Amino acid sequence: MKCDFPEDKKESIVALLLGELSGESAEEIRKHVAECKECSQEARETFEILGLLALSSPLLTPPPELKTSLMKRIKEERYARFSSLPWQVAAALLLVAAIEGYYISKLEHQLNNISDRLAAANLEKQSIKQQMLKYEQQIAAMRSGKLIVMLGKQVKASGRAFWDTKSGNWIFYIEDLPPVPAGKTYQLWFIIDGKPIGSSTFKTDEKGRAELEVKMPVEIEVNKAEKVATAVSLEPEGGSTQPSNEIYLIGGI
Amino acid sequence: MKGCAADWKMSEQVGRKLLHRIARRDEAALGEFYDRYAKLVYSLALNILNSPLDAEEVTIDVFLQIWRQAERYDTERGSITAWVLNIARSRAIDRRRALDSRQAVSETNIEHITRYISSVDGDQDSNLQVKEARTAIETALAELDDKQRRVIELAYFKGLSQSEIAKLLGEPLGTVKTRTRAAMQFLRERLKQYCR
Numbered sequence: 001m002k003c004d005f006p007e008d009k010k011e012s013i014v015a016l017l018l019g020e021l022s023g024e025s026a027e028e029i030r031k032h033v034a035e036c037k038e039c040s041q042e043a044r045e046t047f048e049i050l051g052l053l054a055l056s057s058p059l060l061t062p063p064p065e066l067k068t069s070l071m072k073r074i075k076e077e078r079y080a081r082f083s084s085l086p087w088q089v090a091a092a093l094l095l096v097a098a099i100e101g102y103y104i105s106k107l108e109h110q111l112n113n114i115s116d117r118l119a120a121a122n123l124e125k126q127s128i129k130q131q132m133l134k135y136e137q138q139i140a141a142m143r144s145g146k147l148i149v150m151l152g153k154q155v156k157a158s159g160r161a162f163w164d165t166k167s168g169n170w171i172f173y174i175e176d177l178p179p180v181p182a183g184k185t186y187q188l189w190f191i192i193d194g195k196p197i198g199s200s201t202f203k204t205d206e207k208g209r210a211e212l213e214v215k216m217p218v219e220i221e222v223n224k225a226e227k228v229a230t231a232v233s234l235e236p237e238g239g240s241t242q243p244s245n246e247i248y249l250i251g252g253i
Numbered sequence: 254m255k256g257c258a259a260d261w262k263m264s265e266q267v268g269r270k271l272l273h274r275i276a277r278r279d280e281a282a283l284g285e286f287y288d289r290y291a292k293l294v295y296s297l298a299l300n301i302l303n304s305p306l307d308a309e310e311v312t313i314d315v316f317l318q319i320w321r322q323a324e325r326y327d328t329e330r331g332s333i334t335a336w337v338l339n340i341a342r343s344r345a346i347d348r349r350r351a352l353d354s355r356q357a358v359s360e361t362n363i364e365h366i367t368r369y370i371s372s373v374d375g376d377q378d379s380n381l382q383v384k385e386a387r388t389a390i391e392t393a394l395a396e397l398d399d400k401q402r403r404v405i406e407l408a409y410f411k412g413l414s415q416s417e418i419a420k421l422l423g424e425p426l427g428t429v430k431t432r433t434r435a436a437m438q439f440l441r442e443r444l445k446q447y448c449r
């Protein structure tokens with residue numbers, strides 16, 4: 001189909017993209033562009049050129065504190081969002097507040113997901129209830145579980161290990177580990193009664209963080225918890241059966 | 254030139270993934286998105302507004318808008334870079350108009366001027382794709398004739414409407430419109446590897 005849009009209308013495409021047109025004149029151009037292959041291509045390419053024009057500005061770096069204030073504004077908005085949630089979700093959030101701040105952001109994320117789904121109104125009431133129950137259980141598990149703070153040795157790393165004593169699962173949140181050298185890996189250890197037992201090997205992200213969920217390799221009764229310690233060491237790729245001297249993190253209950 | 258446009262598109266992919274995460278309210282993703290685009294947004298706002306303080310506020314507004322409306326990004330309409338800079342331009346132009354109408358030429362205080370000067374970084378640490386795209390647009394703009402370049406600058410950076418430009422230049426509106434489109438067509442042709 002050949003385009004029969006008059007030239008002077010085609011000349012208005014750029015004005016439309018620059019936000020200059022409104023009302024009927026904008027609508028007329030928009031409607032034709034949506035239907036005409038030739039003009040929609042012109043509009044798309046013109047849109048890109050307008051983006052490129054921005055690049056001809058002298059390049060300057062915004063002050064670093066600008067990012068900090070942006071992130072602060074976003075946190076504020078996020079809390080404003082929570083206050084408009086249904087009471088069940090809000091109640092769950094209150095529970096969360098009792099737990100250490102570190103976990104809050106994780107749960108927030110999940111709660112946020114729920115709130116988005118609520119907004120979409122696509123989930124049946126029943127399944128939302130089940131979800132809520134599940135998170136409440138998770139929160140309860142976190143409250144009754146054990147927390148191990150891991151401290152850096154030789155390096156400034158830190159970590160937290162959370163032992164869900166009911167399920168026997170351990171969740172590790174590790175931060176600030178140095179980058180892994182080639183051919184090496186980090187390995188997690190459980191130290192029970194002074195005896196190291198090797199667990200997962202892992203890599204950190206570019207910020208030196210890792211998040212792991214593992215089962216303890218041997219069963220141990222909760223009342224013997226004080227005999228459990230955890231450690232992270234640097235090992236050859238594939239892991240080891242005995243930790244090397246390069247132990248970077250260690251912590252006990 | 255082909256290769257760098259390909260990199261340009263690769264960087265789009267990264268931006269797209271970040272936007273998906275932002276739509277799911279991932280703060281870290283917004284932080285990364287900011288790191289990728291803040292410099293371009295801020296530089297454009299500063300170019301339009303000529304005031305670091307106003308440019309900073311526009312920059313914050315732009316990223317807040319992206320945070321709230323990431324899901325509105327439509328791949329059909331164009332690239333993420335163009336989308337972000339289009340938001341930035343329209344925010345900056347709106348602010349410019351508001352300032353003009355109040356006749357309040359925004360005061361730039363000493364602290365801000367020093368900051369402005371010390372932040373001119375002459376491209377040292379900007380990423381390669383941006384650098385190459387910049388060179389491409391600057392070369393293409395230099396190839397336009399002066400009259401064409403003038404209408405583009407007045408429309409894009411000063412936010413003047415086509416009739417305002419006609420009045421300013423003392424030329425018929427039709428001439429200005431035709432010239433603007435001809436300039437855009439030239440740029441599209443010269444920079445087609447970036448916009449197809």
Ligand SMILES: [Zn+2]
Pocket residue numbers: 003004005032036037038039040
């Ligand atoms: Zn058409």
